[in-house]
Amino acid sequence: MLNLLYKDLRLAINPLFFILPLFTGALMLIPGWLYFIVLLYFCFIMLPNVLGGFKAQNDLMFSIMLPVRKKDIVAARILSFMTYELIYVIIAVVFAAINLRLYNDWPMFFLSPNIAFFGLIFIMFGLVNITLFPIYFKTAYNYGWAAIMANIMGVCFAVGMEILALKVEKFYVFMHLWNPTDIIYHWILLIIGIVFFIITAWIAYLISIKRFEKVDI
Amino acid sequence: MNALEVKGLNKSYEKFHLKDVNITLELGYIMGFIGSNGAGKTTTLKSILNMVHVESGDISILGQNFIEHEVELKQNIGYAFGGTDFYTKKKIKNITKIVKRFFENWDDNVYEQYLKKFKLDPDKKVSELSEGMKVKYSLALALSHDAKLLLLDEPTSGLDPVARDGLLELFQELVEDGTRSILFSTHITTDLEKCADYITYINNGRIIDSITKDDFIGKFYLLQGPKDKVKLLESSMIAFKTNAFGFTGLIERNRFKEIEGVEYAAPSLEEIMIYYAMKEDQNAEFTI
Numbered sequence: 060m061l062n063l064l065y066k067d068l069r070l071a072i073n074p075l076f077f078i079l080p081l082f083t084g085a086l087m088l089i090p091g092w093l094y095f096i097v098l099l100y101f102c103f104i105m106l107p108n109v110l111g112g113f114k115a116q117n118d119l120m121f122s123i124m125l126p127v128r129k130k131d132i133v134a135a136r137i138l139s140f141m142t143y144e145l146i147y148v149i150i151a152v153v154f155a156a157i158n159l160r161l162y163n164d165w166p167m168f169f170l171s172p173n174i175a176f177f178g179l180i181f182i183m184f185g186l187v188n189i190t191l192f193p194i195y196f197k198t199a200y201n202y203g204w205a206a207i208m209a210n211i212m213g214v215c216f217a218v219g220m221e222i223l224a225l226k227v228e229k230f231y232v233f234m235h236l237w238n239p240t241d242i243i244y245h246w247i248l249l250i251i252g253i254v255f256f257i258i259t260a261w262i263a264y265l266i267s268i269k270r271f272e273k274v275d276i
Numbered sequence: 277m278n279a280l281e282v283k284g285l286n287k288s289y290e291k292f293h294l295k296d297v298n299i300t301l302e303l304g305y306i307m308g309f310i311g312s313n314g315a316g317k318t319t320t321l322k323s324i325l326n327m328v329h330v331e332s333g334d335i336s337i338l339g340q341n342f343i344e345h346e347v348e349l350k351q352n353i354g355y356a357f358g359g360t361d362f363y364t365k366k367k368i369k370n371i372t373k374i375v376k377r378f379f380e381n382w383d384d385n386v387y388e389q390y391l392k393k394f395k396l397d398p399d400k401k402v403s404e405l406s407e408g409m410k411v412k413y414s415l416a417l418a419l420s421h422d423a424k425l426l427l428l429d430e431p432t433s434g435l436d437p438v439a440r441d442g443l444l445e446l447f448q449e450l451v452e453d454g455t456r457s458i459l460f461s462t463h464i465t466t467d468l469e470k471c472a473d474y475i476t477y478i479n480n481g482r483i484i485d486s487i488t489k490d491d492f493i494g495k496f497y498l499l500q501g502p503k504d505k506v507k508l509l510e511s512s513m514i515a516f517k518t519n520a521f522g523f524t525g526l527i528e529r530n531r532f533k534e535i536e537g538v539e540y541a542a543p544s545l546e547e548i549m550i551y552y553a554m555k556e557d558q559n560a561e562f563t564i
Contacts, residue, residue, distance in 0.1 A: 062374075062377045062378050065374070065377065066374045066377075069373075069374060070363060070366065070370065070371070070374050071363075116362055116363050116364070116365075116366075117361055117362035117363075118362065118363075120357065120361075120362055121362040121363065123327055124325075124350075124355055124357075125350070125375070125378045126347050126348075126350035126351045126378055126379065127347060127350075127378065128346065128347055273329070275322075275327070275328040275329060276322065276327040276328065
């Protein structure tokens with residue numbers, strides 16, 4: 060399975076996608092912006108392009124001929140996406156830290172890119188993954204519908220969270236806690252996000268292998 | 277020891293059925309898998325490799341059940357489906373770097389030897405290789421992990437006669453030591469006449485026969501005679517066609533009794549294929 064992951068990262072996915080998060084991450088430096096968009100670029104740009112790349116390069120046939128199990132192919136594919144999601148998050152975190160130092164006093168209309176915000180980002184990626192992979196592995200080939208649905212899920216969650224912050228004052232206040240003694244709650248949300256990210260990936264994996272096992276190649 | 281044993285393989289699609297496919301291939305032999313386009317050759321090969329789900333059937337490779345030991349057995353199988361059509365914009369050295377990680381028995385020295393032998397430039401991209409070179413690259417990969425069974429889907433299609441002849445000679449060379457077997461599908465019957473020990477002929481999803489090449493050809497006569505003799509043989513022949521000069525038809529030898537004016541001879545594999553394909557046609561008889 061690790062060899063398959065290596066194959067996905069080294070052979071299948073264009074190295075440009077390692078550089079792209081540097082540019083999208085830098086958008087964190089726009090003051091007072093809708094920072095969900097920075098991470099949603101993963102869904103808008105990378106997700107359909109990478110899946111399209113797998114299809115164009117006939118990766119399914121290549122992978123299935125190797126001495127691996129079908130479930131290894133599923134696991135490697137999900138892990139390769141999670142790796143990229145983490146790269147996007149880590150780079151965004153670096154720029155978010157700079158943002159918070161630069162624009163400490165900037166009036167925030169939308170959610171700030173703080174620890175709690177990245178908890179929500181992990182939840183968003185969890186929802187994207189659990190939508191994307193079970194649909195994608197119905198064929199392991201056609202990706203259009205899976206990408207559209209995953210994007211819709213990501214956008215709906217992001218928009219929903221921003222609207223919630225605008226409409227529900229308590230939520231807005233919670234998301235913008237600055238008192239060092241309260242930051243623990245942000246860390247809790249981050250951990251919840253990470254746990255959700257892992258659990259949804261696991262569920263996506265279980266559903267996907269069931270579907271992929273039925274696929275005739 | 278059997279390199280491959282397929283028993284009672286059945287697979288149904290909406291408009292196509294593989295029916296009771298049985299194939300046995302011993303180590304050290306080449307089997308040509310022949311049939312017209314759409315006869316079921318690729319589906320059979322994919323079924324053997326568990327790439328499509330079959331309704332029933334047992335597949336054993338090197339004496340082990342393939343479904344139960346899939347990953348382990350794939351270490352001993354090499355395959356090429358219509359040449360190498362994946363990662364065509366990647367250099368072959370980069371593809372090899374990935375592929376070799378998956379095989380326990382990978383031998384870099386053997387790989388280098390085959391690169392030299394096949395005159396493959398590792399810095400070339402797959403898309404820069406000719407069809408023949410793509411097949412040779414697939415073979416170089418398979419042989420470098422010491423594959424005992426090579427499953428090749430139409431490896432000779434798209435090759436010029438010289439390249440095809442070279443490849444067929446290579447196949448014979450590969451099985452010489454008796455430790456490898458090759459099953460290759462083709463619709464180019466002359467390939468089989470040159471190098472196959474066994475023939476498995478599939479028509480419309482059904483195996484017509486799976487025996488030695490000589491026995492297969494020896495089962496039939498190609499008949500030629502005047503039109504007025506057609507009536508006498510019509511019911512016995514597999515199929516026939518008529519023209520202004522008379523008729524030609526295919527018959528199983530055990531169903532043929534000599535008739536004055538009707539000439540008989542051993543058919544070519546191509547002729548056997550053509551007449552079986554005609555049999556499938558509701559209107560088998562047609563006039564040229």
